[in-house]
Amino acid sequence: MHLAYSALPASAHNQSQKASKSLSRKCRIRYRAYKAACKKYEQEIAAIQQYMPGWQPAFNL
DSSP: OHHHHHHSOHHHHHHHHHHHHHHHHHHHHHHHHHHHHHHHTHHHHHHHHHHSTTOOOOOOO
16 A cells, blocks of 8 residues: 555645635534534434434534
8 A cells, every 4th residue: 555655746745735724614613603503403303302312413525
């Protein structure tokens, strides 16, 4: 695997790192938005959980 990885041009490696950082940043932003939405609708979530204990809104990547 190392041989294949080292054979890639440096620009491809840099692009993959940038894409990874960008994806990581987007995931953090989406998770913060998910938490904010859960906080905003915590009363509605609590009402649903009365009938479906342990239910949480889905977080899809």
